[in-house]
Each structure stands twice: as C-alpha cells, then as structure tokens.
Amino acid sequence: MTEELFIQGNEACAEGALRAGCRFFGGYPITPSTEVAEYLARNLPKHGGSFVQMEDEIAAAGSIIGGSWGGSKSMTATSGPGFSLMQENIGYAFITETPIVIVDVQRGSPSTGQPTMAAQGDMMQARWGSHGDYEPIALSPSSVQEYFDFTIRAFNLSEKFRTPVFIMADEIIGHMREKIVIPDKIDITPRVMPDKENFLPFKNSDEVNPMPSFGQGYDIHVTGLTHDERGYPDANNPKTHDILVRRLTNKILDNKDEIISVEKSHCDDADIVLVTYGAPFRSAITAVKDAREEGLKVGYLKINTPWPFPEEEIKEIAKTAEDIIVVEMNLGQMYWEVERVACSQSNTHLIGKIGGELPHPNEILSKIEEIGGK
Amino acid sequence: MSDEKSPFLKYLREDRLPHIFCSGCGIGTIMNGFIQGMEDAEMDFDNIAMVSGIGCSSRIPGYMKCDSLHTTHGRAISFATGLKTSNSDLDVVVFTGDGDAAAIGGNHLIHAARRNINLTVICINNNIYGMTGGQISPTSPHKSYGSTAPYGVDEYPFKLAELVTAAGASYAARWTTLKVDDMVRSIRDALKNPGFSFVEIVSQCPTYYGRKNKLKTPVDMASYFKNNTIFTSELPSYTEKELEGKIVVGEFVNKQKGEFVDNIKNLSKSHYGKDPLIYSAYSEDFD
Numbered sequence: 001m002t003e004e005l006f007i008q009g010n011e012a013c014a015e016g017a018l019r020a021g022c023r024f025f026g027g028y029p030i031t032p033s034t035e036v037a038e039y040l041a042r043n044l045p046k047h048g049g050s051f052v053q054m055e056d057e058i059a060a061a062g063s064i065i066g067g068s069w070g071g072s073k074s075m076t077a078t079s080g081p082g083f084s085l086m087q088e089n090i091g092y093a094f095i096t097e098t099p100i101v102i103v104d105v106q107r108g109s110p111s112t113g114q115p116t117m118a119a120q121g122d123m124m125q126a127r128w129g130s131h132g133d134y135e136p137i138a139l140s141p142s143s144v145q146e147y148f149d150f151t152i153r154a155f156n157l158s159e160k161f162r163t164p165v166f167i168m169a170d171e172i173i174g175h176m177r178e179k180i181v182i183p184d185k186i187d188i189t190p191r192v193m194p195d196k197e198n199f200l201p202f203k204n205s206d207e208v209n210p211m212p213s214f215g216q217g218y219d220i221h222v223t224g225l226t227h228d229e230r231g232y233p234d235a236n237n238p239k240t241h242d243i244l245v246r247r248l249t250n251k252i253l254d255n256k257d258e259i260i261s262v263e264k265s266h267c268d269d270a271d272i273v274l275v276t277y278g279a280p281f282r283s284a285i286t287a288v289k290d291a292r293e294e295g296l297k298v299g300y301l302k303i304n305t306p307w308p309f310p311e312e313e314i315k316e317i318a319k320t321a322e323d324i325i326v327v328e329m330n331l332g333q334m335y336w337e338v339e340r341v342a343c344s345q346s347n348t349h350l351i352g353k354i355g356g357e358l359p360h361p362n363e364i365l366s367k368i369e370e371i372g373g374k
Numbered sequence: 375m376s377d378e379k380s381p382f383l384k385y386l387r388e389d390r391l392p393h394i395f396c397s398g399c400g401i402g403t404i405m406n407g408f409i410q411g412m413e414d415a416e417m418d419f420d421n422i423a424m425v426s427g428i429g430c431s432s433r434i435p436g437y438m439k440c441d442s443l444h445t446t447h448g449r450a451i452s453f454a455t456g457l458k459t460s461n462s463d464l465d466v467v468v469f470t471g472d473g474d475a476a477a478i479g480g481n482h483l484i485h486a487a488r489r490n491i492n493l494t495v496i497c498i499n500n501n502i503y504g505m506t507g508g509q510i511s512p513t514s515p516h517k518s519y520g521s522t523a524p525y526g527v528d529e530y531p532f533k534l535a536e537l538v539t540a541a542g543a544s545y546a547a548r549w550t551t552l553k554v555d556d557m558v559r560s561i562r563d564a565l566k567n568p569g570f571s572f573v574e575i576v577s578q579c580p581t582y583y584g585r586k587n588k589l590k591t592p593v594d595m596a597s598y599f600k601n602n603t604i605f606t607s608e609l610p611s612y613t614e615k616e617l618e619g620k621i622v623v624g625e626f627v628n629k630q631k632g633e634f635v636d637n638i639k640n641l642s643k644s645h646y647g648k649d650p651l652i653y654s655a656y657s658e659d660f661d
Contacts, residue, residue, distance in 0.1 A: 023654045024460045026452075045641045047661065048648040050459045052638075054452060055485040062445065062452030062482075063459070066425070069443060070460025071653035092446050099655075159655070191655040213653055214423045214441040214457060215464045221387070221436055223444035232390060233436065233444075 003182040009144045009174045010035035010077070013103055013167065014043070016151030017075050019186050022101070023049035024072040026063030028056055028082060031115040032171040033105035036077035057082035061089035064100045069222065071191075071213035073155055077103035080122050081112065083129070090164055091130030092224045094248060097202070097209070099158035099191075101151070103167040105174040106329075108356050117356025118171035120278055120329040126166045127307055133245050135252035137259055138166040138307040142281040144178035150304070156189035157259060161251055162208050168306060170329065172279040172358060194218070200229040204243055208251055252308055260310045264317075266292065266299035272368055273321040275314070275338055277303040280327045280359055287364035296372045309337045318342035323371050327351045327359055347371075382409045385419060387439045394433060396504075398592035400551040400577030404498055405434060407554055407575075408467075411561025423464045425454040427474040430505050430579075431498035434469040448478030451486045454493050461652055462635045465565065466492070472499040472513040476532050480512070487541035490569040491634035496561065497534060497572065500579035508582030515619055519586040535574045539626040544569035546626040550576040550599045553623060560625065569633050576621050 007015065014036045017025075025044060027037040041051045049072070054060040060076045067074035078086065083104045093100050108114025109121040122129075126138045137157050141147040150167055158165040194201070194210040201220050203209050212218040225233040226241045234240040252259065266288060267273055276284045281302045291298040301317055303310055314337075317324065324346045326335040335350040342348055351367055353359040382405075395401045412419065424435035428447035435442035445453045450468050458466045475483050475497050486493060502520055503509040510520035510527050513534065517526045535548040545567040547560040557575055564571035578584065578595035589595045599621060604612065606624030642648040654660070 019660065021654060021657065021660045023651050024456065026456055026459075045638075046646050046648070048642050048646075048651040048654075050635075050638050050650075052455065052459055054455070055481050058449060059452035059455070059482055059485070062449040063456030065445075066443065066453035066456030066458075067460035068456075068655070069441075070457045070464070071655050072460040072651070073655045074456065074460065088446050089449065188658050188660070190658045193656060213461070213655070214443070215421065215461055216653070217420065219439050219441060221442045221444070223436065224446060225444065 001184050004179060005182065006177060006179050007144060008035060008177050009147045009169065010105065011039045012144045012148040012180050013077070013151045013169070014039035016148040017101070017155070018043060018047060019182070020073065020152040020155035021188055022073045022075045022155060023047065024064065024067035024070070024074040025076065026052045026054050026060045026067060026074070027076045028054055028060045028078065030057070030079045030082045032107055032174050033077040033079050033103060035174070036103055057085040058089065061086035061102070065089060065093050065096070065098050068098050068100050069214050073099070073159070075101040075103065077105065079105050079107045080109045083122055083125060087125070087129040091132060091134065093164045094130065094134040095224055096222050097162040097211070097248070098164070099162050099211070100164050101154045101158055101167065102164060103169060106168065106170040108354070114356050116171065118279060118329060118358070119354065119356065120168070120170055120333070123168060123306055123330065123333040126168055133249060135249045136166060136307045137161070137163060137252065137305065138168045139304060140168045140277040140306055141173050142278055142302065144173065144176060145180045147173055148180050148182070152186060156187065159189040159191055160208065161255065162211055163252065168278065170279050201231050202227060202244070203229050204247055206254070256308050259305060259308060260313065261304035262310050262313045263302040263304065264299065267301060267317060267321070269297050270299035270321055271297045272323045272325060272371055273317050274298065274300040274325050274327055274364065275303065276300065276327040277306055277334065278329070280329055280353070283359050283361045283364055284327050286361035287368065290361060290365050291368045296368060298368055303334070306334055311341050314338055314341045318345040321346050323347045323349060325349045325351060325364070325367055325371070327364060329353050382406060385409055385439055386437055390437055393437055395430065396581045398578065398580040399430070400500065400575070401431060401434065401498065403551045403554065404496070404557070404575055404577060407557045408496060408561055411558045412565060414558065414562040415565040417465060417565055421463070421465050422467060423457060424467050424469060425450045425457060426469045427479060428505070429471040429474045429503070431469050431471040432474055448474050449482060450474065451479060451482040451493065451495065455486060455491055458491060458493060459635050459638060462639060462650060463652060466494070468493055468495045470495060470497050472497065472501060472534070473503045473511045476512040476534055483538065484541040487538045487543040487570050487572065489634040490542055490544050490631055492568050492570070494564045494571045495573070497574045498577045499534060499574050500577045500583055502579050502583040504579050504582050508586055521586070535572060535626045538572040542570070543572050543627060544631050545571035545628050547624065548574040548576065548626070549623050550603060550621060551578060552596055552599050556623070563628065567628070569631060
C-alpha cells in the first residue's frame with residue numbers, strides 16, 4: 001500500500017532518511033534545516049535509532065563518521081555556516097571512504113547572511129569545500145516529493161560507493177508543504193560484510209570495497225593520512241598517494257552514468273534551453289510554458305545531480321540549442337560549469353537571483369524574449 | 375637485553391613496528407601501563423575500539439591490534455561519541471594529547487564530560503606540541519619556553535583533570551609517567567567506570583619540551599616531575615602561590631551517575647519497547 005502524506009520538505013527528508021535505514025543522526029541546530037533534526041529527535045527512538053545534539057557542526061560531522069563505522073547509516077543536516085564548519089571532516093570521510101549523508105538547506109550567504117531566506121550559494125562549497133582532490137555526489141530536490149526520494153537515493157549511493165553524499169536543498173524546498181507519495185516498497189542498498197580471508201580494507205580495486213564495522217573482528221585501522229591497502233599510514237610515498245586518490249576519484253567518475261540524473265523537456269526543437277536545479281526549476285517550467293505559448297522554442301534541462309556534473313548531457317543540449325540560460329540562486333556557480341562545457345557551441349547566459357526569493361517566471365520569460373528577439 | 379618477547383606484543387600490530395616515537399618519550403610507558411590496566415580490568419581486547427586525533431599520542435591506536443579510528447585534529451571525542459552511540463556494545467578508548475584535547479578539541483572534551491558518555495579518555499599531557507616541533511600548548515607552564523614562545527609563555531595553563539571534573543566527568547585522575555602503579559590502577563578504574571572517564575598522564579617530551587626548558591634528558595625531566603609532584607591529599611597544606619608550577623596527582627572524581635548512551639537506549643525501550651539496533655546498516659528491512 002502506498003501512503004500519502006501532506007508534509008514539510010525538511011520533514012519529508014527526515015522521513016526519507018528513516019525509510020532508507022538511517023539509525024544515527026548527529027546534528028546542531030541551524031535555520032533553515034532544524035526541522036530535520038527535530039523530526040528525527042522525535043522519531044529515531046521509535047525505530048531503535050539514536051539522535052544526538054552535538055556541541056557544534058564540526059562535532060556533528062565527526063559523530064556521523066563515527067556512527068557509520070559503528071555500523072549505522074548516519075546523517076546530519078545543516079545550512080551554509082554549519083556546512084563550512086564540517087568541511088575538514090568531510091574530507092576525512094572521503095579519504096576513509098565512509099558513507100554518510102549531509103543535508104545542506106541553503107540560505108542567503110556569505111556568513112550569517114539571510115538565515116530564513118533561500119539561496120544556492122553553497123554549490124561550489126559542495127564541490128570544492130574540503131582541501132584536496134575528491135569527487136562528491138550531490139543531489140538537489142525541486143519539490144517535497146523529490147526531497148523525500150533523493151534522501152533515500154543519497155543513502156543508497158553513499159553505501160554503494162562508500163562515500164559522503166550531499167543533499168543540496170534550499171530554504172524554499174525545506175519549508176514548503178506538499179503532498180508526497182511513499183511507495184510500498186523502497187529499495188535499500190545494504191552494507192555488505194567483507195570476507196575475512198585475505199581481507200584488505202582499502203584494496204586497490206576497480207570494485208568498491210565492502211565495508212566492515214568496528215567490533216566485527218576485522219581489527220581495521222582507519223586514518224585520514226594517506227594509507228596503503230591495509231589502511232596503514234604511508235604518507236611519504238608518492239606512489240601510495242597517487243594510487244589512493246585516483247582510486248577514490250575514479251570510483252565516482254567511472255560510474256557517472258549510473259549516478260547522474262537529469263530531466264529534459266521540450267529540448268528537441270529548442271533554440272533556447274533553461275538549465276536549472278532545486279527550487280528555481282519551479283519557475284522555469286512556468287517560463288517554458290509561457291514562452292511556448294508565445295511561439296518561442298524553449299525547453300528545459302533540470303539537473304537532479306549537480307555533482308558529478310552532467311557534462312555529456314549539457315554537451316548534448318549545446319549541439320542544438322543556440323542559447324542556454326542557467327537559472328540559479330547565486331551570482332553564478334553551476335553557470336560556470338555549463339559555460340565550460342557548452343561555450344564552444346552555445347551562447348550561455350545567467351539569471352543569477354540573490355536576496356532570498358525565487359526568480360519570478362516573468363523574469364525568466366523577459367530574458368527568453370530578449371534573447372529570442374521578441 | 376633479554377631475547378624474550380614482551381607478553382604485551384600480542385596486542386600490537388607487529389607489522390607496523392618500528393614506531394615513530396622518540397627515544398625517551400613517555401608514550402612507551404603509557405602504552406605498557408594501558409595494557410596492564412586493561413588486563414587488570416579484565417577487559418575483552420576484541421571488544422575495544424580506539425579513537426584518536428592528531429599528535430604523537432594519537433598515533434598509539436595505529437600500533438594496537440584492534441579497530442582504530444585515527445581522526446582529524448581535536449575531534450576524536452566527537453567521532454567516539456558517534457561510534458559509542460551507534461554501537462553501545464563497544465568499549466571505546468580515546469588517546470589524545472594536551473594540544474589535541476584541550477586546544478583545538480577543548481569543546482568536545484567538556485561536552486563529552488558533561489554528557490557522561492561512557493568513553494575512556496587517556497590524555498598524554500607533555501605540555502607541548504611534539505609532532506609539529508615544540509610549540510606551546512594550553513598546558514605549557516607559565517613562563518616555560520616553546521618555539522612559538524621564545525620569550526616564555528605569558529599565558530596560564532589549563533588544569534585538565536580539574537576542568538573535566540568541573541564539566542561533569544564521573545572519573546578523573548592525573549598521574550605522571552613516574553607513578554606507574556597509580557597510572558595502571560587509574561586506567562583499570564577508568565575502563566571499568568560506566569561513564570566518562572579521563573586519565574591525564576603528565577609525560578616527558580625531552581626532544582622538545584626538555585630541550586627548550588633546560589631539561590634535555592629524560593632523566594632531567596623525570597627528576598623535575600619527582601621534585602614537583604604533590605598528592606591531592608596534601609593540597610590543604612599548600613597555598614595557591616606554592617602550588618604554581620606543581621603537578622597535582624591523584625583522583626579528582628570517582629562517582630556513579632547516569633550514562634548518556636544508556637539513557638538513549640532506555641528511551642527507545644521504555645517508550646516504544648525497542649531494543650537498540652546494532653549493525654543495522656547491513657539490513658535490508660527497516661520498520
């Protein structure tokens with residue numbers, strides 16, 4: 001039996017986490033993400049899980065990495081200032097291949113900025129926020145249903161690829177209420193216990209290594225230092241470092257096709273394509289509809305997974321579209337990725353809206369009309 | 375030198391030896407003391423998980439043949455909090471130093487003490503940053519020297535065992551590396567205490583602290599410890615002025631109080647009849 005709920009975005013995220021098997025949450029209150037923590041503080045005890053309010057976001061990130069090695073799927077939720085504080089431990093999770101899910105409900109920034117207003121200013125922080133080379137996975141929901149669905153997918157991807165996954169939501173999706181449908185069967189990617197025979201926890205393999213937990217008799221050493229296949233530090237060896245970091249980035253890049261998700265409409269004959277993700281998509285679909293009514297050939301490409309960046313999908317659009325308009329709530333972050341990929345074939349434009357409100361469909365339509373020669 | 379191998383070698387990852395510690399360092403004594411305390415407490419070594427941050431003392435878990443999590447600088451206790459909460463069956467031990475625990479990680483230290491979470495924290499206090507080459511730490515004595523205090527420290531040191539006691543720990547003690555029997559007894563008691571336990575061990579770093587403070591050899595440092603140690607029982611006969619620069623050793627707190635993870639598990643049990651889940655990440659079905 002499917003189930004229907006009328007629910008707030010942040011609560012849908014928390015409910016998705018519960019359904020995906022999240023049984024540990026370590027968090028710190030921050031607007032506009034706090035409802036995720038509050039919902040899980042109420043509901044984790046019902047499912048034998050644990051909720052801890054940590055002393056700051058650095059501790060929150062540390063606690064979920066510890067929680068994950070303890071054998072529980074683990075998550076935290078925050079907003080820009082907290083996401084900034086988590087960055088060092090996020091790098092630790094990448095190099096130690098620890099599955100965790102981090103929800104960033106983006107708000108106006110930089111600094112304390114606009115706690116109660118929406119933005120998409122953390123997109124590059126999700127990509128490059130921690131020091132060093134790594135390939136993040138990030139999902140951006142445009143509706144409460146997607147916030148629920150993407151949270152489940154985030155857990156499954158983090159387990160499958162043993163890597164942190166970010167849900168890059170925003171204040172609008174976090175605080176809006178919509179109906180969601182919960183399917184009767186939810187696919188869950190369980191962790192797999194490794195074979196103890198000849199076990200190498202960080203084996204140099206094309207396959208993602210299965211993950212043991214502490215207390216299962218593997219006597220595993222986990223370190224943020226550059227380590228060899230046994231997990232032992234080998235930080236002064238250039239070859240060990242090269243092999244490790246390339247393996248970690250390639251396990252994402254080699255599986256891009258499986259991870260990347262976009263949604264396209266009206267693109268086949270489009271002269272102009274809107275590229276959006278997250279809340280601004282809601283305005284973009286109206287703008288496309290209005291433009292089509294005016295006879296303008298406009299389509300959209302919605303990015304569900306900003307990271308890894310859907311290069312091939314954007315290249316495909318650039319083959320036919322004369323103009324690409326990126327609509328996002330910052331002064332140009334994903335825009336530069338689109339420009340990098342599409343610039344030799346299409347003209348790229350940015351509608352970069354800051355201040356906390358969604359770009360109005362009419363703002364987008366005006367830009368379409370300007371470019372389309374109306 | 376005897377050819378006989380140490381009976382404690384079975385607890386070590388022999389394939390990681392030799393270790394990186396300097397000759398004369400107190401860490402060897404403390405590792406020995408820890409293992410003895412663990413045997414005395416009759417702990418199941420297979421059930422011990424070690425967590426550490428960054429610094430010389432944080433390298434200890436890497437040499438121990440158990441599950442070990444060598445984390446980011448200062449954050450070991452936050453990782454340990456998640457690990458213990460996620461799997462309450464584990465006996466979680468944190469190895470840390472004065473810089474790791476009291477400077478960058480000070481917030482996590484006091485909050486873990488406040489929660490009285492069942493962790494055993496062994497803090498090796500050598501009054502200096504050893505791994506980075508002799509910079510002052512939050513426990514460097516007033517007017518001592520370090521590479522970042524070439525004119526002497528004008529700040530005042532934290533008293534860690536007292537700080538943690540005030541923050542709510544149920545067990546806290548301080549010893550020096552000379553007080554081996556006391557240290558072993560405290561480690562035993564700390565491991566057995568079902569709450570937040572903190573054992574501070576004042577240790578010698580002849581390489582950096584000694585060299586910068588006219589105590590160049592391990593023997594110089596040992597003599598300094600010996601001549602400046604005062605027991606908690608003797609405190610009433612000293613004035614505050616007389617206590618400056620002294621190392622006060624003994625137990626600061628040893629009491630029973632509600633434990634953090636137990637309380638979380640009891641919540642599930644009493645409200646919803648749910649037993650705590652262990653290793654649920656391996657499950658495909660969730661209710």
